[in-house]
Amino acid sequence: MEFVIDHLVKNYGQKKVLKGIDFVFEEGKIYGLLGRNGSGKTTFFNCVNGDIDVDSGSFCIRDNGKEMPLLPEDIGYLVSTPTVPEFMTGREFLKFFIDIHEEVKPEKTIDEYFDYMMIPEDDRDRLLKDYSHGTKNKMQMLLNIIASPRLMLLDEPLTTLDVIIAEEMKKVIRSQKQGRITIFSTHLLDVAVDLCDQIVLLNNGKLEAIDKENLGSADFKEKIIEALREQDDDQ
Amino acid sequence: MISEFYKTLSQVITLRSIIGYNGLVFALKKTPIVGRFIPDRLYATKELKIVYWIFHVMKELFLLFIGKIFGLGLIYLFSWILKDAYLRNGMADGLSGKALFSSFAVFLFIVYALCGILINRSVFRCTTEKEYLVFMLRMNARKLNNTLLIYDLLKLVIGYLIAGIVAIFCGGPFYVWLGIPILAVFIRLFGNGTQAFIYNLKHKRGSSLKDNYVAYVIRFTMIMLMVPILLGLIINGLLIPIPVLVIAVVVLVILGIFGYVQLKKLDPFIHKRALSENMARNEIQHYRSSDNTKSFKKIKAVGSVKSDKKGFDYLNALFVRRHRKLLITKPLVFTIIIAAGVSLIVYLLINEYADKYGTSQCLKMIGNNLINILTFGHYEDSLMPYSGSSVGSFFRWLVTKHLLALLAAVSVTDNSFKCTQAMYINCDNSLMTFSFFKQPEKILRLFDIRVLQLQKINFGPVILYGLICNLILFITGGQDYPFHYLINLVVPILISLVYSTMWLVLYYLFQPFTTTVKVKSTIYLIARILIGFFFTMIFWIPCHSALLALILAVFSAVYLFFMRRLVYKKAPKTWKVKT
Helix, strand or coil: EEEEEEEEEEEEEEEEEEEEEEEECCCEEEEEEEEECCCHHHHHHHHHCCCCCCCCCCCCEEEEEEEECCHHHEEEEEECCCCCCHHHHHHHHHHHHHHHHHCCCCCCCCCHHHHHCCCHHCCCCCCCCCHHHHHHHHHHHHHHHCCCEEEEEEEECCCCHHHHHHHHHHHCCCCCCCCCCCEECCCCCCHHHHHHCEEEEEEEEEEEECCCEEEECCHHHHHHHHHHHHHHCCC | HHHHHHHHHHHHHHHHHHHHHHHHHHHHHHCHHHHHHHHHHHHHCHHHHHHHHHHHHHHHHHHHHHHHHHHHHHHHHHHHHHHHHHHCCCCCCCHHHHHHHHHHHHHHHHHHHHHHHHHHHCCCCCHHHHHHHHHHHHCCHHHHHHHHHHHHHHHHHHHHHHHHHHHHCCCCCCHHHHHHHHHHHHHHHHHHHHHHHHHHHHHHHHHCCCHHHHHHHHHHHHHHHHHHHHHHHHHHCCCCCCCHHHHHHHHHHHHHHHHHHHHHCCCHHHHHHHHHCCCCHHHHHCCCCCCCCCCCCCCCCCCCCCCCCCHHHHHHHHHHHHHHHHHHHHHHHHHHHHHHHHHHHHHHHHHHHHHCCCHHHHHHHHHHHHHHHHHHHCCCHHHHHCCHHHHHHHHHHHHHEHHHHCCCCCHHHHCCHHHHHHHHHHHHHHCCCHHHHHHHHHHHHHHHHHHHHHHHHHHHHHHHHHHHHHHHHHCCCCCCCCCHHHHHHHHHHHHHHHHHHHHHHHHHHCCECCCCCCECCCHHHHHHHHHHHHHHHHCCCCCCHHHHHHHHHHHHHHHHHHHHHHHHHHHHHHHHCCC
């Protein structure tokens, strides 16, 4: 399975943010979408998720050579600042979510899901509005795991988490990569190198795959920083 | 010293112009429709900044005129009128016209200026420009306060000297023209110096330097009470002796010198502390988007819902349960008010029957006739006290031929707009990031549940409108045709169905709310205006109640059918978080 982007263009007034992106993402990989602050990572995700209209271009899922339109149910989207329905408790929200996804046969009970995501027992029957930022993030991730979408968009989900929760989340993301395409946006190079199978730079409004052979080496980091600097110079 | 004053003043004026101009462009950019045509480069347009400056100077001159020239000019005019009246009525006590005029002018000015220092902003009030200069750009607070005080005093003297022309025209002496501006400076120094003295004492004691709002209200109230009394006394012949006025002026000059000393010796740190504790921020507050979400965030984890509810039914039931106060308060208050009104009318009617026929007979008659109404729709003529009156006829015409007028009543009690706000901010806003929430079938399922829920929320007042119509029908001659009473109950329900669904459809099709539940959609606003215009137009159309019920029933069915289709087709694209 592949996620194919064909000439995606998005402008805000005179400002060109995405300048005709052509790219193919492959199943089973975590892609690190790396770009500087304001480079258009969230705009890119919002376009894919249908939250904002694109100016031109299209997306599709290609499976065994057959192209299918990208449907809302194919996408799981984790935003950096999670918003959850504050009037529900974690347990109520999870029950509602499982009810709604009749097509998904839950493999675990609600408490087993909470255990899997390491959500403390005393949080489970509290209103979501009283959850910490990290626990809200975990809830969001858990729902996306249950829905099991083919394309998972993670918009800087680790940036504001503490070390422990960030490590737990990384573990979960890695464990969920099989059978789907995961695109993980970040502006932190170390996080991208640590978690991702492939680095993709959002550079001058276009996506550019970086050769992953030397992933982790000092040269590799220098190369990426140089590429991002070039982007700044071009602008 | 003069160059330092000039340098500081230039910095203040430059900053003031930047804040003012950028604030204006920002406000324009936030204006619906117009805002989208305002480019960012407007912030850097030199020519427009010059235009802004011209307007800014005009505004300063205008404020100078209103606050100083106009105020003192009125005092001179009033003194001139008083002088003439006193001379005409022989109340001058041997004083010449000039002396009388001077006496009134000086006395009234002293009262005016003392009131001014009691209620006007002191030099220690921290405006936006002071906040930026002192706390961000690290300017010396004392230097800034003193510069602005001198600038204010200069404006004061110029304004009062211009106003003095009125005094000369009124035959006032030269020393009044020149003396009052100088006295004004001393009084202003006294006011600010006293404030400095108090701050110094408070600082030594470690107390807060924040101005006391209650004390301000008391001062303001006292002035409002005292000034009219004082003016009344003057009009009625109270003449302050000139020696007393001279002493008062000398005392005020001495107090002014005291104030100057206090200001001069006040430590820069206390200046800064006073500013930090008296921040105004009104200027920028106006342009900041306020957070309206607080009232929507009062949620408590009270109760649960029946376990047989699933999916969106479960979501809706929980939402209503946890937002009960927010959703039903308005309809409930109206229900209680209307019910109390209806009960009062019924009580008065029964009382009237009781007076006429005696209590036991009356209750029997009402009981029998209620059965008659429910089964056959008619009752005895004796229970129709208003069938012949003109007021009765008008109301009867309303409930039989003009039930569309209920649109106005329904629009007052309907709580659907607030419900959509609550739905967005506490529920949909977060769920919209999940893909399942964007699937047309699921959107429609929740939409259907919510249409029904809005009817339940608004049911109380709506059913009471029906009951009021039936009560009017009852006391003005009873029903005209079978099921007339039933129709009078159905019509308001149908009107409410159309009205409340309209809010929900607008919400699903345009999703106008920001994360602070402000409306940010031009199309939504235009749609509201057009629909409001449509409802206002049809409000005036008279229609027989039976025909109206039929039309409304058909219209509601067709309307719901098309609105559901519209939501199914369009909402997956339009119903989303506003970025």
